[in-house]
Amino acid sequence: MTHTILTFITAVKQEQVGNLGEMLGQIGKNPETNAWVPFRSLKQLHFASFVLHKAPGYGAYLVFENNFDGTLEDYLPDLYSQACTGLHQIYSCCQDYSVASATDRHGMLNYLRAHVVRPNAYHIGNTGRTAERVLREKTLRNALEQQADSLVRNGQATSDQAVLANLQQFVRSDPQWSWVPGAGPRETFPEKLVAWAKLIVTGVAAVVLSPIWLIPVLLLLLVLRYKESTDPVQTDSADSDKVQQLMDEENRTGSVQNHMASITNVKPGWLRRATLWVVLWTVNLLARARATHGSLSGIPSIHFAHWSIIDNGRRLLFLSNFDGSWENYLDDFIDKAAIGLTGVWSNTVNFPRTYFLIFGGAADGPRFKAVARNSQTVTNAWYSAYWDLTVQGIDNSSSIREDLLNSLDSTAASAMLRRL
Amino acid sequence: MVELERKDIQGMVVSAYKHLTCSAYLLLRVTNPVGARTWISERLPGVTTAETKHEKISINLAFTYTGLENLGLPQKGLDGFSFPFQEGMTAEYRSRLLGDIDENDPTGWDWGGSPEDRVDVLLLLFGEDNATVDAELQRQQAGLADRGMKVVKTLFAGREPNTHEHFGFNDGIGQPVMEGTGNTRRQLQRTNHATELPVGEFLLSHPNVHGVIAPSPTVKPEEDPMQLLAVVPPDAAGLNAEPGMHDFGRNGSYLVFRQLSQRVASFWNFLDKATCAADGASDPAARDRLGAKFVGRWKSGAPLVLSPAKDDPKLANENNFAYFDKDPYGLSCPIGAHVRRSNPRDSLGPDPKTALNSANHHRILRRGRSYGHRLENPLIDDGEERGLHFICLNSDIERQFEFVQQTWLNNPVFSGLYDEVDPLVGNLAKGDRLFTVQAGPLRRRVQNLSRFVVVKGGAYFFLPSLRALDYIGKLQP
Numbered sequence: 001m002t003h004t005i006l007t008f009i010t011a012v013k014q015e016q017v018g019n020l021g022e023m024l025g026q027i028g029k030n031p032e033t034n035a036w037v038p039f040r041s042l043k044q045l046h047f048a049s050f051v052l053h054k055a056p057g058y059g060a061y062l063v064f065e066n067n068f069d070g071t072l073e074d075y076l077p078d079l080y081s082q083a084c085t086g087l088h089q090i091y092s093c094c095q096d097y098s099v100a101s102a103t104d105r106h107g108m109l110n111y112l113r114a115h116v117v118r119p120n121a122y123h124i125g126n127t128g129r130t131a132e133r134v135l136r137e138k139t140l141r142n143a144l145e146q147q148a149d150s151l152v153r154n155g156q157a158t159s160d161q162a163v164l165a166n167l168q169q170f171v172r173s174d175p176q177w178s179w180v181p182g183a184g185p186r187e188t189f190p191e192k193l194v195a196w197a198k199l200i201v202t203g204v205a206a207v208v209l210s211p212i213w214l215i216p217v218l219l220l221l222l223v224l225r226y227k228e229s230t231d232p233v234q235t236d237s238a239d240s241d242k243v244q245q246l247m248d249e250e251n252r253t254g255s256v257q258n259h260m261a262s263i264t265n266v267k268p269g270w271l272r273r274a275t276l277w278v279v280l281w282t283v284n285l286l287a288r289a290r291a292t293h294g295s296l297s298g299i300p301s302i303h304f305a306h307w308s309i310i311d312n313g314r315r316l317l318f319l320s321n322f323d324g325s326w327e328n329y330l331d332d333f334i335d336k337a338a339i340g341l342t343g344v345w346s347n348t349v350n351f352p353r354t355y356f357l358i359f360g361g362a363a364d365g366p367r368f369k370a371v372a373r374n375s376q377t378v379t380n381a382w383y384s385a386y387w388d389l390t391v392q393g394i395d396n397s398s399s400i401r402e403d404l405l406n407s408l409d410s411t412a413a414s415a416m417l418r419r420l
Numbered sequence: 421m422v423e424l425e426r427k428d429i430q431g432m433v434v435s436a437y438k439h440l441t442c443s444a445y446l447l448l449r450v451t452n453p454v455g456a457r458t459w460i461s462e463r464l465p466g467v468t469t470a471e472t473k474h475e476k477i478s479i480n481l482a483f484t485y486t487g488l489e490n491l492g493l494p495q496k497g498l499d500g501f502s503f504p505f506q507e508g509m510t511a512e513y514r515s516r517l518l519g520d521i522d523e524n525d526p527t528g529w530d531w532g533g534s535p536e537d538r539v540d541v542l543l544l545l546f547g548e549d550n551a552t553v554d555a556e557l558q559r560q561q562a563g564l565a566d567r568g569m570k571v572v573k574t575l576f577a578g579r580e581p582n583t584h585e586h587f588g589f590n591d592g593i594g595q596p597v598m599e600g601t602g603n604t605r606r607q608l609q610r611t612n613h614a615t616e617l618p619v620g621e622f623l624l625s626h627p628n629v630h631g632v633i634a635p636s637p638t639v640k641p642e643e644d645p646m647q648l649l650a651v652v653p654p655d656a657a658g659l660n661a662e663p664g665m666h667d668f669g670r671n672g673s674y675l676v677f678r679q680l681s682q683r684v685a686s687f688w689n690f691l692d693k694a695t696c697a698a699d700g701a702s703d704p705a706a707r708d709r710l711g712a713k714f715v716g717r718w719k720s721g722a723p724l725v726l727s728p729a730k731d732d733p734k735l736a737n738e739n740n741f742a743y744f745d746k747d748p749y750g751l752s753c754p755i756g757a758h759v760r761r762s763n764p765r766d767s768l769g770p771d772p773k774t775a776l777n778s779a780n781h782h783r784i785l786r787r788g789r790s791y792g793h794r795l796e797n798p799l800i801d802d803g804e805e806r807g808l809h810f811i812c813l814n815s816d817i818e819r820q821f822e823f824v825q826q827t828w829l830n831n832p833v834f835s836g837l838y839d840e841v842d843p844l845v846g847n848l849a850k851g852d853r854l855f856t857v858q859a860g861p862l863r864r865r866v867q868n869l870s871r872f873v874v875v876k877g878g879a880y881f882f883l884p885s886l887r888a889l890d891y892i893g894k895l896q897p
Contacts, residue, residue, distance in 0.1 A: 235662065237499075334630065414860060
């Protein structure tokens with residue numbers, strides 16, 4: 001099973017910005033069942049967001065983020081049938097939208113297709129799990145927890161094997177769990193093979209062709225080194241009004257996740273644009289092969305994150321759906337993934353001082369956080385199909401489901417029971 | 421070895437004044453800035469610095485944002501403080517992340533909860549006994565009104581016979597050591613363990629754990645005509661602190677103050693009920709064991725990781741342990757136990773070294789003290805107020821104090837758990853929270869925890885350097 005990660009990016013008519021903002025505000029208040037896009041009824045959807053971003057020189061943009069199961073062509077018909085009236089209202093606020101009515105299915109789908117932006121790089125925390133599977137496995141785990149509670153209460157938790165047998169019986173005897181044995185692999189062998197093959201072929205090709213690229217790249221690196229020693233960096237704290245607006249939306253009661261939308265200006269000149277493109281391409285190549293077990297470069301808390309170069313290379317859009325607090329997320333980046341992160345964002349303005357593209361930079365915590373806050377933009381509406389679950393929590397539930405009905409030796413049985 | 425500017429640093433940064441067992445905290449409001457500045461200048465010679473230890477009394481002085489604003493600190497200086505300090509503890513979204521909702525909501529606090537209740541200045545008095553503290557308090561209070569200061573509230577603390585907090589557990593064992601204080605040896609002797617952290621984790625304008633200067637508020641040279649403050653050198657510019665500016669924040673620290681009321685009887689009655697026999701008979705040993713599971717240490721202070729089966733007073737101050745190798749699954753010390761949540765050490769993530777390094781980016785210097793009398797029978801409530809005046813020092817409120825509070829203590833999914841918060845101080849809002857005691861073959865989930873600790877007041881203060889105190893006292897209208 002593959003996921004699709006994309007955004008629809010459209011320019012907003014100047015006179016409609018206020019109107020659209022209000023609409024998105026309403027959606028944001030009730031993402032599950034609002035009248036425009038009732039996200040809960042989109043069964044393939046994991047996370048979605050609307051971001052209305054205004055910037056001098058660019059005007060207003062609407063970024064509609066969608067992270068879902070299957071392909072775009074699987075998803076679009078459902079999106080249309082659940083939300084055509086609302087989407088028509090929303091996109092009527094946008095430029096070059098000429099669809100006359102919500103009933104024009106063909107016109108609307110073509111409009112959406114025409115504005116798809118696929119990310120240059122992305123990361124998925126729970127590889128291969130559909131939204132439906134995530135929710136089902138959560139119910140299974142909850143039921144097993146209850147059953148485990150009653151075993152403990154009644155003194156029936158006598159041995160690993162006895163408990164395991166009881167839980168297996170519990171699942172087998174109730175038809176509502178008939179789906180439990182049917183779990184497919186999180187990542188199929190061909191998927192793994194393709195990702196690793198790409199990585200290896202690229203690596204080999206890079207070595208073989210090094211006589212051609214090595215010297216030009218080293219020269220460019222010296223140019224870059226000169227540029228980064230003179231690029232201006234952030235000197236003040238983040239804009240306090242901005243931080244307030246952002247924090248107002250963060251850490252909603254009942255949710256263990258947060259959303260981050262960030263749009264940064266790429267430093268001027270073709271060298272920075274080209275560097276950014278190459279870095280993201282490399283990140284994506286590595287992430288496809290290596291970041292398939294829940295963590296991206298040691299960061300265990302990202303559900304879906306994506307980077308897209310937009311506006312002909314002049315801006316970088318980053319969207320992330322992550323677990324826990326902003327502070328924790330940023331500190332994880334600093335402590336565990338500073339190099340990759342610096343490699344990407346050092347090509348954007350005001351980033352803290354770097355050395356050879358990937359060193360320094362994000363390690364300057366206070367400056368990096370100030371830049372990160374300033375580059376963030378308020379998320380107008382945000383939906384998660386599972387507010388209360390972390391990447392780790394989802395993986396844990398999947399493992400329970402995958403292992404539960406196997407015959408397990410005592411080591412494996414006790415490992416299985418520790419998951420509860 | 422880092423050389424501290426000891427004359428410039430307030431004493432409580434380097435010492436918890438353990439020899440001064442009693443204390444009083446005066447929460448003050450500025451009614452007339454001119455008088456208040458004179459008052460500060462008059463206090464200056466009496467403020468205890470990190471240079472000398474006083475046997476009888478120590479005095480320290482801290483300010484809220486409104487305090488510095490009312491005393492006339494230039495706008496550039498005010499703007500250079502971190503957001504949490506500028507906004508205070510009670511901004512709505514801060515309440516959410518700190519767990520200050522429902523019963524903990526600032527609107528119900530005894531102090532610090534509303535703008536009408538404004539606190540500007542905190543005067544901390546530490547004395548060898550109650551008489552000394554009372555005498556000093558009298559002396560300090562006498563001239564206040566003449567100097568444009570008003571007492572909002574007086575809090576007392578530190579009357580406990582030992583270092584145990586009110587639930588009965590030995591407290592204050594694990595503490596990071598600030599480089600340059602020379603406290604490492606003492607800490608090693610006392611607890612067999614010491615984590616040294618850079619000065620910039622606690623004092624502004626010094627290099628922090630990231631090796632960069634902890635951001636510090638500065639003023640323009642012309643705003644410091646008497647040259648009282650240090651000048652920012654070209655090679656040590658931090659955020660907001662351009663070279664040549666005068667450094668107001670240097671050697672100062674953010675001081676977090678929270679009054680935490682403890683419901684001792686409901687804590688022990690809950691444990692009693694959760695561990696009683698089928699016929700309802702109490703099982704004191706099981707009760708203490710579950711209490712220790714909540715805390716992560718036995719009453720004596722002995723860590724569960726090292727002594728899982730029973731209390732061991734020989735390990736009362738032992739702090740030389742970690743989780744990754746000894747107790748990865750929480751079978752000795754539960755994953756959600758208070759001490760494990762408030763300092764997870766090497767336990768978060770697949771690599772213990774990275775995890776420990778990361779955890780040490782979120783440490784605080786604790787300077788809190790218990791208040792109120794010990795409850796004689798922990799199972800029978802006497803209706804009296806008691807708890808902890810939690811005080812801590814750090815250079816980055818968001819990365820240190822708030823992080824511990826939000827990402828560790830109040831996080832329902834901390835370290836792979838589901839839907840539970842810290843059993844002692846967590847936001848146990850609706851009595852539906854649980855606590856998991858990991859065990860084989862199955863864990864036990866203790867259900868329906870209620871709130872055992874209630875927030876009664878709090879504020880973010882700044883504990884300035886002596887130079888900065890002198891500067892405030894001499895500010896011109």
